[in-house]
Amino acid sequence: MIVQTIQLALTPVFVLVAIGNILxxxxxxxxxxxxRARILQALHEKTEGTDHDLVVREIRIIDKRITIITxxxxxxxxxxxxxxxxxxxxxxEGLASFDLHVLAAATFLxxxxxxxxxxxxxxxxxxxxxxxxxxxxxxxELDREI
Numbered sequence: 001m002i003v004q005t006i007q008l009a010l011t012p013v014f015v016l017v018a019i020g021n022i023l024x025x026x027x028x029x030x031x032x033x034x035x036r037a038r039i040l041q042a043l044h045e046k047t048e049g050t051d052h053d054l055v056v057r058e059i060r061i062i063d064k065r066i067t068i069i070t071x072x073x074x075x076x077x078x079x080x081x082x083x084x085x086x087x088x089x090x091x092x093e094g095l096a097s098f099d100l101h102v103l104a105a106a107t108f109l110x111x112x113x114x115x116x117x118x119x120x121x122x123x124x125x126x127x128x129x130x131x132x133x134x135x136x137x138x139x140x141e142l143d144r145e146i
Contacts, residue, residue: 009090012083012108019080019115023073026122030069037062061132065125072121075114082111 040059047055086107093100 009087012086016083023076026073033065065128068121068125072118075118079111079114082107
C-alpha cells in the first residue's frame with residue numbers, strides 16, 4: 001500500500017519541481033530589474049530635461065515590472081503550497097485509509113489554477129519588459145533612406 005501511495009504522490013512532486021524552476025526564473029528576473037532600478041535611481045538625481053523624463057519613464061516601467069513579478073512569485077508559492085498539501089492528503093489517504101479523493105483533487109486543482117494565474121502574470125511582465133525595450137521612433141529615422 002505504501003508503494004502505491006508513493007507512486008500516486010510522485011506526479012504532484014514533478015509539478016512542484018516545475019514550480020521551483022519557474023520561481024528560480026522569476027527571482028532572477030526580479031534581481032535584474034531591481035539592479036536596473038538602482039542604476040536608474042542614481043541617474044534620477046543627475047539628469048534634467050528630456051533625459052530625466054526618459055529615466056522617470058523607465059523607473060515607472062521598472063516599478064510596474066517589480067509589482068507584477070512579486071505578485072507572480074506570491075501566487076507561484078501558493079501553488080507550491082497547494083501541491084504540497086495534495087501530497088500530504090494523498091499520504092494521509094494511503095496511510096490512514098481515509099477517503100480523501102475529493103480533497104486531493106481539490107488541492108491539486110487549486111494548485112493548477114494558481115500556477116496558470118502566475119504564468120499569466122509572467123507573460124504580462126514579459127510584455128511590459130518588451131514594450132520598454134522598444135526603440136524610440138526618433139532613433140529609427142524612418143523618414144530617411146539608408
